[in-house]
Amino acid sequence: MTRxxxxxxxxxxxxxxxxxVRIADVHKSFGTFEVLKGISFDVRKGEVxxxxxxxxxxxxxxxxxxxxxxxxTAGSIEVEGIDVTDPRLDKLALRRKxxxxxxxxxxxxxxxxLQNVMMAPIHVLGQEKREVEARARALxxxxxxxxxxxxxxxxxxxxxxxxxxxxxxLAMRPDVMLFDEVTAALDPETVKEVLVTIRExxxxxxxxxxxxxxxxxxxxxxxxxxxxxxxxxxxxxxxxTFFASAQDERTRRFLSQVL
Amino acid sequence: MSAPxxxxxxxxxxxxxxPFALPKDRAASRLRPAHLRLLAGLAVVAVPAWAQxxxxxxxxxxVVIKWAPLLLTGFAFNVAISLMAMAIGTVAGIGLGLAMLAxxxxxxxxxWCATQVFRNVPWxxxxxxxxxxxxxxxxxxxxxxxxxxxxxxxFGFSLPVMANVAEIVRGAVRSVPxxxxxxxxxxxxxxxxxxxxxxxxxxxxxxxxxxxxVYSLIAMATVQAxxxxxxxxxxxxxxxxxxxxxxxxxxxxxYGFALLCFFLYCYPIDRFTAALERRFxxx
Amino acid sequence: xxATIQAWFQQxxxxxxxxxxxxxxxxxxxxxxxxxxxxxxxxxxxxLASLVIGAVGALLQSGPSRVLRALVNGFVVVFRNTPPLVQxxxxxxxxxxxxxxxxxxxxxxxxxxxxxxxAIISLSLFAGAFNVEIFRSGIEAVPRTTVEAAEALGYxxxxxxxxxxxxxxxxxxLPALNNNLINLLKTTTLAYAIAVPETLYAVxxxxxxxxxxxxxxxxxxxxxxxxxxxxVWIMHRWERALRIPGYGR
Numbered sequence: 001m002t003r004x005x006x007x008x009x010x011x012x013x014x015x016x017x018x019x020x021v022r023i024a025d026v027h028k029s030f031g032t033f034e035v036l037k038g039i040s041f042d043v044r045k046g047e048v049x050x051x052x053x054x055x056x057x058x059x060x061x062x063x064x065x066x067x068x069x070x071x072x073t074a075g076s077i078e079v080e081g082i083d084v085t086d087p088r089l090d091k092l093a094l095r096r097k098x099x100x101x102x103x104x105x106x107x108x109x110x111x112x113x114l115q116n117v118m119m120a121p122i123h124v125l126g127q128e129k130r131e132v133e134a135r136a137r138a139l140x141x142x143x144x145x146x147x148x149x150x151x152x153x154x155x156x157x158x159x160x161x162x163x164x165x166x167x168x169x170l171a172m173r174p175d176v177m178l179f180d181e182v183t184a185a186l187d188p189e190t191v192k193e194v195l196v197t198i199r200e201x202x203x204x205x206x207x208x209x210x211x212x213x214x215x216x217x218x219x220x221x222x223x224x225x226x227x228x229x230x231x232x233x234x235x236x237x238x239x240x241t242f243f244a245s246a247q248d249e250r251t252r253r254f255l256s257q258v259l
Numbered sequence: 260m261s262a263p264x265x266x267x268x269x270x271x272x273x274x275x276x277x278p279f280a281l282p283k284d285r286a287a288s289r290l291r292p293a294h295l296r297l298l299a300g301l302a303v304v305a306v307p308a309w310a311q312x313x314x315x316x317x318x319x320x321x322v323v324i325k326w327a328p329l330l331l332t333g334f335a336f337n338v339a340i341s342l343m344a345m346a347i348g349t350v351a352g353i354g355l356g357l358a359m360l361a362x363x364x365x366x367x368x369x370x371w372c373a374t375q376v377f378r379n380v381p382w383x384x385x386x387x388x389x390x391x392x393x394x395x396x397x398x399x400x401x402x403x404x405x406x407x408x409x410x411x412x413x414f415g416f417s418l419p420v421m422a423n424v425a426e427i428v429r430g431a432v433r434s435v436p437x438x439x440x441x442x443x444x445x446x447x448x449x450x451x452x453x454x455x456x457x458x459x460x461x462x463x464x465x466x467x468x469x470x471x472x473v474y475s476l477i478a479m480a481t482v483q484a485x486x487x488x489x490x491x492x493x494x495x496x497x498x499x500x501x502x503x504x505x506x507x508x509x510x511x512x513x514y515g516f517a518l519l520c521f522f523l524y525c526y527p528i529d530r531f532t533a534a535l536e537r538r539f540x541x542x
Numbered sequence: 543x544x545a546t547i548q549a550w551f552q553q554x555x556x557x558x559x560x561x562x563x564x565x566x567x568x569x570x571x572x573x574x575x576x577x578x579x580x581x582x583x584x585x586x587x588x589x590l591a592s593l594v595i596g597a598v599g600a601l602l603q604s605g606p607s608r609v610l611r612a613l614v615n616g617f618v619v620v621f622r623n624t625p626p627l628v629q630x631x632x633x634x635x636x637x638x639x640x641x642x643x644x645x646x647x648x649x650x651x652x653x654x655x656x657x658x659x660x661a662i663i664s665l666s667l668f669a670g671a672f673n674v675e676i677f678r679s680g681i682e683a684v685p686r687t688t689v690e691a692a693e694a695l696g697y698x699x700x701x702x703x704x705x706x707x708x709x710x711x712x713x714x715x716l717p718a719l720n721n722n723l724i725n726l727l728k729t730t731t732l733a734y735a736i737a738v739p740e741t742l743y744a745v746x747x748x749x750x751x752x753x754x755x756x757x758x759x760x761x762x763x764x765x766x767x768x769x770x771x772x773x774v775w776i777m778h779r780w781e782r783a784l785r786i787p788g789y790g791r
Contacts, residue, residue: 067694095696106691110709110786120695123705154788165691172695376763379770381728384742384762391755479625486627486735493628511636518624518632525623 014081026075037231050218053228059211067098099169103181105161107153114149139167159190179210319512333492341478348420356428377422389415412484431462471532561754577744584730591666596673621671633664661733669726680715720777
């Protein structure tokens with residue numbers, strides 16, 4: 001795994017021993033509808049965090065707030081000391097640190113798998129093409145797609161596309177990866193290949209935040225699980241205790257439905 | 260279809276990318292009061308000139324009002340030509356379209372060639388073609404039938420209509436799933452019965468919006484008849500301009516008036532076509 | 543070679559009466575070629591200008607200014623629903639006579655814009671109005687989520703447009719664009735009405751003088767069949783070159 005040395009992107013008020021993501025009392029409303037009603041938690045470097053909960057509980061909104069795709073209404077989010085809610089936020093600086101993978105892959109359909117991975121480092125970071133290409137090939141090999149470099153997204157299966165999307169995100173050398181229900185649109189048989197890729201990433205020490213419906217995977221890979229319902233965190237804890245002895249009635253009902 | 264489809268090509272024929280669909284709404288072209296004002300502004304753009312025109316000369320607006328009845332008669336003639344050309348062209352076009360879909364080798368190819376020629380040659384060239392090569396009278400059963408210029412022009416306009424309608428018919432029939440043909444065949448329908456009783460009724464609805472598109476285009480094209488000497492609105496406009504002393508500042512309001520007439524006629528058709536397309540799409 | 547062709551058509555005339563003057567009379571040939579050249583000038587310049595108008599219009603339509611959006615909408619609605627021939631007359635006679643004259647080098651008064659330039663302007667605006675709609679629908683067809691993915695990778699709005707939205711939008715609207723540009727090429731014949739010496743004009747001059755209407759009509763039909771055919775071929779090549787494997791239907 002190639003990681004950018006931290007010196008490359010210095011953040012003034014942050015040291016690796018502090019939480020890499022700090023979410024403090026985040027509120028978000030769409031019109032009069034309040035989706036997030038005060039969410040707070042920290043994520044430490046190298047930690048793998050899973051956010052679970054019923055549909056419409058605000059999980060995806062929360063994860064989109066972290067890389068400023070959605071502006072928050074109130075509260076604050078910090079990533080490596082960068083204040084995401086600052087109106088003068090340097091979005092490029094933030095998005096170099098935070099990678100994101102979507103439910104619908106969202107690959108660029110007019111570019112090959114390799115080009116998809118290479119585009120952002122060249123266009124956004126202005127890196128040298130030859131170096132980026134070598135890295136992109138390595139990343140595709142890492143997600144087990146060696147040989148598919150020149151395939152267009154339309155020629156790949158859902159699981160393959162999603163792995164290209166992960167490689168595309170990793171090419172920006174992020175410090176935090178966000179996964180927004182990345183297996184929800186996949187065929188059951190291709191879910192596994194994507195989960196294996198994410199697990200390897202987690203084992204290498206990448207800080208990961210996942211919104212997921214794959215409870216077994218969450219139990220397996222997560223360091224900490226947050227259960228959200230109607231815009232608040234109802235309950236959280238390490239998977240062992242969370243799944244074994246949930247306290248809240250809502251959590252228990254949810255778990256009994258999905259497990 | 261937001262394309263200016265004098266080609267009569269349907270979106271179904273086109274390699275549209277799979278994950279996207281062309282949105283059919285034309286929210287952008289919805290009429291707002293501002294647009295009418297803009298057009299009215301065009302029609303009287305030469306108003307400043309009128310101030311210097313002196314007492315004897317009528318103001319541009321007065322000229323337009325004075326001659327409006329004559330000009331509108333001319334416009335009615337344009338509409339009449341367009342309706343007749345559309346009627347002839349539609350009947351001929353359905354025939355040509357079905358010929359393209361017929362079994363056998365020679366007939367479909369000939370029909371295809373005719374369609375391509377009449378679609379791809381400029382309408383004005385077709386108009387010249389008919390005006391110069393069709394005689395001014397024909398003899399039917401010893402009876403001499405005179406063919407005035409406007410009749411020939413109508414015929415000239417019906418040629419591109421025919422080709423475009425033929426293409427619309429062919430495209431619509433092609434868009435009916437093959438399983439419909441198989442189902443009809445298994446019920447012992449003949450090919451002709453299948454076409455007229457099963458396939459065409461299904462595509463009639465689909466053909467309506469592009470057909471109206473063609474009408475709108477032919478209505479706007481009728482002014483080209485003035486180029487080949489048929490007296491219609493544009494010819495009258497030039498004559499009115501001459502009758503008013505050929506003052507240059509009268510050009511803009513007079514041609515602006517013609518623009519306004521066509522706009523008021525074609526715009527509702529355009530909106531209606533778009534509305535139909537939207538309605539058929541949701542089904 | 544040329545002499546052989548000329549002799550052949552001369553003989554064709556003498557034996558059959560088919561009088562293709564342009565193929566043996568250098569004077570008529572020159573007039574025909576000049577007309578063809580003018581048609582090409584009109585066609586190429588209006589195609590390019592209408593593409594620019596369409597792109598700028600579509601950009602303004604998605605822009606923040608309400609006034610500009612309303613203006614572009616008005617432009618599109620008016621130019622799509624009025625006859626292009628009347629538009630040409632309106633511009634050439636209506637606006638052309640209102641503009642002040644300039645003095646040319648030899649001291650004569652000349653209009654600022656001649657008939658060729660007015661034809662190019664009005665035809666470009668006519669086709670441009672259609673292009674605005676075509677481009678806009680193409681841009682709208684690019685899924686919002688694809689743009690979001692670009693944003694998440696750190697693309698600015700401008701760069702996301704340049705590298706993701708526009709390449710995709712172009713592919714979506716290419717078929718409609720093909721139609722419109724082919725239509726535009728055919729519409730250049732309307733410049734005949736303000737005496738622009740394009741192909742139709744030149745051919746009509748030839749047949750009025752040489753009394754060979756039928757022959758020149760055939761030449762005219764063949765000329766436009768070839769011109770349109772070449773444009774169709776170019777556009778289809780372009781469409782094929784841009785086709786994305788796995789996404790074509």
